[in-house]
Amino acid sequence: MHSDNTPQFTRRSWIKTMIVGLCGGAMANTHGKQPLEQHITGAAPKKVSRIASGKAVACAQCDACMPCGYGVDIPANFKFYDEMLQEGAIPDLSSTDRTSMEFRSKAINFLRKYDRTIPDSHQSQRCTKCFHCVKECRERIFIVNELAALTAIVDELRDWECQHL
Ligand code: SF4
Ligand code: SF4
Numbered sequence: 001m002h003s004d005n006t007p008q009f010t011r012r013s014w015i016k017t018m019i020v021g022l023c024g025g026a027m028a029n030t031h032g033k034q035p036l037e038q039h040i041t042g043a044a045p046k047k048v049s050r051i052a053s054g055k056a057v058a059c060a061q062c063d064a065c066m067p068c069g070y071g072v073d074i075p076a077n078f079k080f081y082d083e084m085l086q087e088g089a090i091p092d093l094s095s096t097d098r099t100s101m102e103f104r105s106k107a108i109n110f111l112r113k114y115d116r117t118i119p120d121s122h123q124s125q126r127c128t129k130c131f132h133c134v135k136e137c138r139e140r141i142f143i144v145n146e147l148a149a150l151t152a153i154v155d156e157l158r159d160w161e162c163q164h165l
Pocket of ligand 2: 058059060061062063064065066074075078136137138139140141143
């Protein structure tokens with residue numbers, strides 16, 4: 001039971017945390033909250049997700065985490081991200097100049113390619129953080145964190161597109 005004044009770890013606040021990580025902050029939780037993954041698994045939490053650190057997820061595409069009851073195509077999302085990273089096609093979200101041709105071109109390409117590659121119903125934002133998949137990954141990918149980090153990128157770019165196009 002909680003009151004209206006109880007701090008809630010909402011999707012929006014999760015996204016903001018991830019964006020801070022993407023911007024190079026790699027900040028720890030500054031509100032003194034216990035990391036969400038620690039609540040669920042009791043395992044030592046990873047500091048920052050691979051995606052939020054600008055690293056490849058390195059998903060083995062083994063499908064052990066599938067199916068997701070909420071429709072997320074976990075390996076497809078990670079494959080998409082890793083390929084974009086390898087191609088240097090991820091817009092620099094730490095850039096203060098988001099009006100450059102390079103940023104614009106990468107942002108639009110990223111969004112269009114994501115929507116073409118993965119239908120909306122299978123995209124990362126569909127993750128409800130049920131944690132069902134997390135224990136299945138032998139690559140020790142903290143799937144929930146990685147999907148949230150990808151969602152943060154996509155949300156940031158969609159917000160940018162709404163404001164600039
Ligand atoms: S944590 Fe997310 S991706 Fe994993 S099974 Fe639950 S909803 Fe699906
Ligand atoms: S279990 Fe891990 S390595 Fe295998 S597809 Fe899922 S996220 Fe990738």
